[in-house]
Amino acid sequence: MxxxxxxxxxxxxxxxxxxxxxxxxxxxxxxxxxxxxxxxxxxxxxxxxxxxxxxxxxxxxxxxxxxxxxxxxxxxxxxxxxxxxxxxxxxxxxxxxxxxxxxxxxxxxxxxxxxxxxxxxxxxxxxxxxxxxxxxxxxxxxxxxxxxxxxxxxxxxxxxxxxxxxxxxxxxxxxxxHSMPASVTAATGIDALCHATEAYTSKRRNPYSDVMALKAVRLISENLLTAQREPHNARAREAMLMASFFAGLSFNNSSTTAVHAFAYPLGGAHHLPHGLANSLMFAAVFRHNTPGHEERMADLAEAFTGVRDPHALIPAVNALRRDLGMPMSLREALVPESDLERMAENVMTVTRLLSVNANPITLPDARRIFREAYDGE
Ligand SMILES: [Fe+2]
Missing domain, CATH: 3.40.50.1970 (Rossmann fold)
Structure with a gap:
């Protein structure tokens, strides 16, 4: 460690x-x-x-x-x-x-x-x-x-x-x-959620990063929507800044993984805001990461929803994204379908993050993950 x-x-x-x-x-x-x-x-x-x-x-x-x-x-x-x-x-x-x-x-x-x-x-x-x-x-x-x-x-x-x-x-x-616009509150809050959930499932996770990650996930679940809907709610804003801080300590001492890797070409070539790019990749990447890591996914689901079910996290995060008014697919975010292949090839170069992802990712996996994110649910 x-x-x-x-x-x-x-x-x-x-x-x-x-x-x-x-x-x-x-x-x-x-x-x-x-x-x-x-x-x-x-x-x-x-x-x-x-x-x-x-x-x-x-x-x-x-x-x-x-x-x-x-x-x-x-x-x-x-x-x-x-x-x-x-x-x-x-x-x-x-x-x-x-x-x-x-x-x-x-x-x-x-x-x-x-x-x-x-x-x-x-x-x-x-x-x-x-x-x-x-x-x-x-x-x-x-x-x-x-x-x-x-x-x-x-x-x-x-x-x-x-x-x-x-x-x-x-x-x-x-x-x-407090003066963050609603879309920025949503995107940055989901970025923090990705930091915590990726750190918690990273191959470089450790007891310190685990504690910070789960605390951040809980705080985000309880406060992100309120912070967006009531921008001057001091308690929700304070809790979200605390969550971001804990999630930061978590991934700084573990690592982010494939969600952030897949967000790289979306940010670099299409200039999607970083948190939005992560939110668009979250479901497809974590679906890929669930098999073999059910215990970890159940821990995260429990922190986020109160329900200890490895398959409860992704639908709950999707529901939050929808409530926050975020685009739910790459198509909706106006990423051209013709770019999926080039982005899949690009993401394979982000070995720093892919190498610590819970499950291995091959080029065919990357193509499928981008396709799922393009289509949405
Ligand atoms: Fe990030």
Whole structure:
């Protein structure tokens, strides 16, 4: 069992009160603040920026991070950070700005191409302080070893995996997630559910990741729909941010598996939001994974539905997806049928995730799984 370190975590609506002290302690004087254009206009962002700028610290805001950050984007961000002579990177937003900020903190110190970091354990030691603040509840980028970039030329996601990009501190402030639109609440919540369920069935699972996964599954089952329907329900938003955090600790110390692998070409080539891509693949992948793993599936079903039946999980997750108003098939999500074959071939290259999937996946399996996801139920 391998367990990675955790960032310092400050959880709660008052957590931002600790930000100044954390920056001070780490010697941050010139802060590169990365976010997306939508978050940049929010009150929560203004509060964080103002705290960052207290006590004579200088702050440069970069608000042009996009969904699915490309290798070119993180290199442009690094140039901006270098021109500012930043000595600290602070990321606030959804998974994309946080993933980009993680790479900028490395490139600021090491003058290497971003593409050279793609892979496992290829990141040189990072000393520039890195602090992350999520405004969605799902990716858990703020606690993980992962940064998912987009290789635009290949139409695929490119994963940087290294403990060097676990941030030094994470601020989990539920109030910052209240302004998430309904579709983002749904997609990011299902992403967290996939993190937990995949980690729980991964070949790299362990007692620590199991505990975190089951707790996350329970919290998501009890709170995701309420968080979407009542966006200012403080208890549901707090529970979902907690669920995302636990699911993150779970897959960070186990792994995601085939659902995330199959989502790669959907995100890389068709730009489906990450959580939506995962939700579209969940049923077909877990149907493939159930035979031989009935006990694990029963554990997950019990956590999600209260019923200990290995076949209860998939219909219950599908019912939740429907209640959340999500597309139920690749067809409904407007993925062209003519692309299924190319995507099946592409997914076979994601060996990092397929190799730890509960059941082996061959090219004919991949074709069938994409076909099932295309047709839906
Ligand atoms: Fe994910």
């Amino acid at each position: 391998n367990l990675f370190r955790m960032p310092e975590v400050y959880f709660g609506n008052e957590a931002a009160g600790n930000l100044g002290g954390v920056l001070e302690r780490r010697g941050a004087r010139r802060i590169f603040l990365a976010t997306g254009p939508h978050v940049a206009k929010s009150e929560g962002f203004a509060m964080i920026r103002d705290i960052a700028a207290q006590d004579g610290r200088e702050v440069a805001v970069f608000s042009d991070t996009t969904a699915d950050p490309s290798i070119l984007l993180v290199e442009a961000m690094t140039k901006a950070a270098r021109d500012f002579r930043a000595d600290c990177v602070l990321g606030i937003g959804g998974g994309s700005p946080l993933d980009a900020a993680k790479i900028v903190a490395v490139l600021l110190e090491h003058n290497v191409p971003a593409a050279s970091l793609v892979g496992t354990n290829l990141v040189p030691p990072r000393h520039i302080p890195l602090v992350l603040i999520p405004t969605t509840a799902g990716t858990a980028s703020e606690v993980t070893i992962y940064s998912i970039l987009t290789d635009t030329a290949a139409g695929m996601k490119a994963a940087v995996c290294s403990p060097e990009i676990i941030p030094d501190a994470a601020f989990l402030i539920p109030a910052l997630t």
